[in-house]
Amino acid sequence: MTDDLKPVTIYGILALQGDYEAHRKMFESQVGVKTAFVRTPHDLDAVDALVLPGGESTTIAKLMNRNGLDAAIQTRLEHGMPAFGTCAGLILLSKRIDGRPNQPTLGAMDVTVARNTFGRQVDSFEADIPFQDLEGAATPVRGVFIRAPYVTEAGPKVQILAHFDDKIVAVRQGNLLGIAFHPELTDDARVHTHFARIVERSREKRT
C-alpha cells in the first residue's frame, strides 16, 4: 500500500482489554489523528501503526492468540510497522520477560522487562519523569505507574529515553516506542505526539 493510495494515516489501537479508550481519546482529541480499534487480523490490515495499551499482558496475549492476531502483528512489525506500547503494551512488545520464559510476547523490542516488581511501589504511584527527545523536554512527563514493568536489559539498538529511580522506564528501537507508565492517563500529549512523529517519518515495507 502506498501513500498516494492511502492519504490518511490510521493509528490502530489494540482493543482487546485494558485502557485502549484512553489512547483513542488522546490521539483523536489532543494529537488530532485518526484511529481505529484493532481486534482481528482484518482490522490490522486497515491501519498504519499500532498502539498496545496498558492492561493485563497475559490476558491480552491470550486474546490475540485466539484469532491469529498475534502472528499478524508480528509479521507487520517485522516489516517495520510503527508500534507504541504502554505498560502491558511494553511487556507485549518486548523479547524477554524476566523470570517468565514461557509467557508469550510479540518479541519485537530487544529488551528484557520485569513485571510487577517496582521495588516497594508495586501498586500505583506517580512521579515526574525527565524524558529525552520530547518537545519541551525541559518539563518532565507525569508518570502514572500502575503495577508497572521496567526494563532490566536493553540491547545495543535500543535508545533509553527515561529512567525512574535508576530503572529504565522508556525505550525506543527504530519505529517502536515502549513506555512503562501511562501517558494516556494524563492530559499531556507529548509522548503520543512523539509517536506520531515516528509514524510520520516511517516507511513500512508492505507487500
Ligand code: GLN
Ligand atoms: N501488571 C500488568 C502486566 O504485567 C501491567 C499493568 C498495566 O498495564 N498497568 O501485564
